[in-house]
Amino acid sequence: MASNIKNALLSDKAKPWLIALAIVAIVAAPILFQGFGQMFMVRILAVCGLYIILALGLNIVVGYAGLLDFGRIAFYAVGAYVAMWVGLPITKMLGPSLGGLSYFIALVAGAIVAAFVGFLLALPVLRLRGDYLAIVTLGFGEIVRICLNNNIFGVTNGAAGLPAAGSSLPEPFGLNWLKMNAYFTVGNNFEFSFNANVYWYFIIAVLMILAIIVVSRQDNSRLGRAWSAFREDEVAASAMGIDIYKTKVYAMVLGAVWGGVAGVTFGYFQAFVSPESFTFLESTLVLAIVVIGGMGSIPGVLVGALVIQGVPEFIRGFASSGTLDAMGVHLSAEAISNISNYRMLILGALMVIMMAVRPQGIIPSKRVARELRPATIEDAEIENQEMWDVEHHEDAPSLRRGL
Amino acid sequence: MRLSSRNRAAVTFVRDILFMDTIIQQLVNGVTLGGMYALIALGYTLVYGILLMINFAHSEMFMSGAYFGLFTMLFFTDEGMIGKVTSALPWMSWLTPAREFFLGSTFGLILLFVIVFGVAAVLTGLLGMLIERVAYRPLRNAPRLAPLISAIGVSIFLQNAVLLWVDSKAIPFPSIFPVKTFAYGINSLKIFIVVASFVLLIFLDTFVSKTKIGKAMRATSQDRDAAGLMGIDINSVIALTFFIGPALGAVAGIFHGMYYGAVIFNMGFFPGIKSFTAAVLGGIGNLRGAMLGGFVLGIIESLGAGFISTGYKDVIAFVILIVVLIFKPGGLLGESVVEKV
Numbered sequence: 001m002a003s004n005i006k007n008a009l010l011s012d013k014a015k016p017w018l019i020a021l022a023i024v025a026i027v028a029a030p031i032l033f034q035g036f037g038q039m040f041m042v043r044i045l046a047v048c049g050l051y052i053i054l055a056l057g058l059n060i061v062v063g064y065a066g067l068l069d070f071g072r073i074a075f076y077a078v079g080a081y082v083a084m085w086v087g088l089p090i091t092k093m094l095g096p097s098l099g100g101l102s103y104f105i106a107l108v109a110g111a112i113v114a115a116f117v118g119f120l121l122a123l124p125v126l127r128l129r130g131d132y133l134a135i136v137t138l139g140f141g142e143i144v145r146i147c148l149n150n151n152i153f154g155v156t157n158g159a160a161g162l163p164a165a166g167s168s169l170p171e172p173f174g175l176n177w178l179k180m181n182a183y184f185t186v187g188n189n190f191e192f193s194f195n196a197n198v199y200w201y202f203i204i205a206v207l208m209i210l211a212i213i214v215v216s217r218q219d220n221s222r223l224g225r226a227w228s229a230f231r232e233d234e235v236a237a238s239a240m241g242i243d244i245y246k247t248k249v250y251a252m253v254l255g256a257v258w259g260g261v262a263g264v265t266f267g268y269f270q271a272f273v274s275p276e277s278f279t280f281l282e283s284t285l286v287l288a289i290v291v292i293g294g295m296g297s298i299p300g301v302l303v304g305a306l307v308i309q310g311v312p313e314f315i316r317g318f319a320s321s322g323t324l325d326a327m328g329v330h331l332s333a334e335a336i337s338n339i340s341n342y343r344m345l346i347l348g349a350l351m352v353i354m355m356a357v358r359p360q361g362i363i364p365s366k367r368v369a370r371e372l373r374p375a376t377i378e379d380a381e382i383e384n385q386e387m388w389d390v391e392h393h394e395d396a397p398s399l400r401r402g403l
Numbered sequence: 404m405r406l407s408s409r410n411r412a413a414v415t416f417v418r419d420i421l422f423m424d425t426i427i428q429q430l431v432n433g434v435t436l437g438g439m440y441a442l443i444a445l446g447y448t449l450v451y452g453i454l455l456m457i458n459f460a461h462s463e464m465f466m467s468g469a470y471f472g473l474f475t476m477l478f479f480t481d482e483g484m485i486g487k488v489t490s491a492l493p494w495m496s497w498l499t500p501a502r503e504f505f506l507g508s509t510f511g512l513i514l515l516f517v518i519v520f521g522v523a524a525v526l527t528g529l530l531g532m533l534i535e536r537v538a539y540r541p542l543r544n545a546p547r548l549a550p551l552i553s554a555i556g557v558s559i560f561l562q563n564a565v566l567l568w569v570d571s572k573a574i575p576f577p578s579i580f581p582v583k584t585f586a587y588g589i590n591s592l593k594i595f596i597v598v599a600s601f602v603l604l605i606f607l608d609t610f611v612s613k614t615k616i617g618k619a620m621r622a623t624s625q626d627r628d629a630a631g632l633m634g635i636d637i638n639s640v641i642a643l644t645f646f647i648g649p650a651l652g653a654v655a656g657i658f659h660g661m662y663y664g665a666v667i668f669n670m671g672f673f674p675g676i677k678s679f680t681a682a683v684l685g686g687i688g689n690l691r692g693a694m695l696g697g698f699v700l701g702i703i704e705s706l707g708a709g710f711i712s713t714g715y716k717d718v719i720a721f722v723i724l725i726v727v728l729i730f731k732p733g734g735l736l737g738e739s740v741v742e743k744v
Contacts, residue, residue, distance in 0.1 A: 068548070124729050131457060132728055135683045138676065139721030150714040280676065284459070284555045291552045338567075345563035351556025352538045359545030 030201045035192040040317035042197045044310060049204035050262045052305040055289040056211045057258030063296030064219060065251035066231030068134040071141025072286045075256045077148060077278035078117050079110040079263020084162040084273060091170045100173030106264045114260025115253045122252035126245060141283050149275040161274025169271045172199050200269040211258055216298055227251055228367055292354050294361025296368045303362050312343035428588040429709035430702060435593045437701025438600030442655035443678035444693035446648030452624040452688035453644050456550050460534055460557040461652060462675020464527055468653020469666040472523035476577055479505055479515060523657055524650035531649030532642050565668040573667040576660040596658045604694050611690060680724050686734030695735060
């Protein structure tokens with residue numbers, strides 16, 4: 001029965017309906033949450049959206065191309081600071097009413113700069129393999145953060161962050177108009193009004209859908225197949241005429257673009273950036289989204305981001321939202337702060353449990369599962385074990401415990 | 404040889420120009436720091452050598468070790484804590500004379516430090532084994548990145564456990580060690596840290612290269628399946644690895660606490676990533692490489708902090724790492740091997 005439903009959901013006939021349903025949900029969610037006064041949920045969903053974009057970029061590098069990257073947040077940081085460097089002077093030039101348009105210029109600039117940084121990083125480091133690449137990207141992430149923190153070239157304002165006191169980013173373009181016109185109530189309990197959170201939610205949703213379309217098309221392109229090919233076997237792939245080095249550089253650059261896009265949007269969404277948003281922990285969380293979701297799988301990234309970014313923020317937001325009060329559960333301020341402190345503890349435990357339960361990720365990619373040749377000895381062991389299980393149903397596992 | 408007055412002037416000049424004193428001071432600091440990095444780096448490299456896995460929870464072993472050491476020390480020497488313990492449990496009243504004994508004589512002090520380091524190392528080692536059993540063993544045949552994410556989860560969990568259940572603020576480390584300062588910023592604590600690190604490093608190196616268990620560890624790291632077929636109990640070897648690494652990390656954690664005078668829940672992060680860097684710098688999976696990498700990194704970092712900028716000292720360490728890896732992709736002492744994520 002369950003597998004029937006699953007097959008029905010995965011069939012090609014159901015696909016357009018699923019997409020339509022997803023779009024309706026994406027549009028309806030903020031309106032419902034905002035209308036019923038759960039503003040914090042809109043904000044959480046928007047942040048999840050940013051992490052989805054970021055993780056889709058990392059998914060290209062880790063999931064498709066098989067390059068371990070621990071410094072993903074550096075591109076996010078680059079995007080966020082480009083937003084400030086572009087947005088603040090343009091706002092000064094155009095004035096506050098038109099200044100909101102600077103976002104769209106910054107978006108393009110951030111994507112280009114992040115891609116360029118990705119290119120510069122890729123040139124020397126892509127000759128390294130596996131864990132050596134991981135540690136170098138980790139180092140790169142830390143270098144970027146430390147440089148921002150030390151006010152490099154005098155343009156980052158150090159730990160205090162940007163914008164510096166006295167200047168600020170403009171209101172988002174057209175928000176005032178939306179505030180006045182997109183307002184409605186239903187009955188006594190439902191009152192929808194536009195605000196900055198809802199505005200950025202929709203911008204992020206559009207970017208997220210764009211990212212999903214672009215990344216999935218890249219995955220299915222000649223380039224995407226080249227990534228899968230050398231992830232599985234570099235020697236065979238290069239014998240087939242794939243320029244491994246060039247293809248890896250493409251993966252880094254195309255992955256970095258989404259880091260820049262998410263970063264610029266983050267900068268405008270928060271209207272403030274400081275180096276402490278771009279720590280190594282954030283890089284590991286983005287990696288956790290990709291791995292927990294299922295490497296190389298786009299639906300996996302969506303679910304992974306909701307788990308990793310959504311659960312802790314939801315715990316915090318829910319505890320302080322007043323909904324519990326309305327439900328008749330009264331908590332002291334201390335208890336509320338305790339609950340939100342426990343969110344990271346819960347996240348840590350959740351990561352361990354999820355990996356123990358589903359090491360291949362929540363929604364593993366079909367193409368990764370079909371790999372020609374196992375990537376490691378461990379994978380080979382699993383395949384051998386599966387072959388063995390098929391041939392000897394009953395007492396198969398005991399043999400392996402003998403070691 | 405007698406120096407002419409001009410030569411002598413030149414020597415003074417060079418010494419002034421090169422800040423000879425600062426160099427020596429920073430070298431001393433660098434070797435001290437390097438000793439700690441080497442001890443932590445061994446934990447990373449041991450686990451990597453056997454499981455091909457980056458144990459991101461190792462920085463939290465370092466942190467837990469510092470806390471275990473701190474509380475063992477407070478248990479025996481802090482009057483407030485002894486008062487509380489003895490009033491709650493009368494049969495613990497031997498703690499008061501024990502405190503006088505520990506703090507009263509040189510022998511007592513040595514014994515105190517042996518107990519503190521021993522207890523912390525054993526407890527942290529057991530914690531490491533527990534983590535391996537709970538978080539890593541079920542994932543031994545999983546895709547390569549799965550245990551990595553599990554390790555990050557353990558790390559986040561332990562940090563927040565200490566933050567929530569122990570203290571969110573820094574706890575001062577009692578300054579019981581008698582610190583005597585000599586020239587060039589050398590003091591007895593630094594000498595103790597460097598000598599103790601060297602002793603432990605030599606001990607571990609001998610253990611792995613000379614004993615039978617060490618041979619089993621080396622065999623397991625070369626080929627786990629073949630080692631198993633030769634009659635080696637792989638699970639115990641891995642468990643032992645997860646005891647030794649955290650135990651050494653705990654010693655480094657106590658050194659860190661004594662050296663900087665405080666412990667805090669997130670103290671493991673920077674020493675952790677830098678020691679991992681040191682392990683990679685030396686060639687990950689290679690024990691002597693980790694030791695060398697630790698000292699090289701400690702010295703570079705201290706010289707960088709002294710001569711270029713304190714703010715950029717970590718940048719210098721990472722840039723050196725990137726440069727070394729580009730020209731010598733297997734690290735200083737490692738071999739270049741073809742591997743995949």
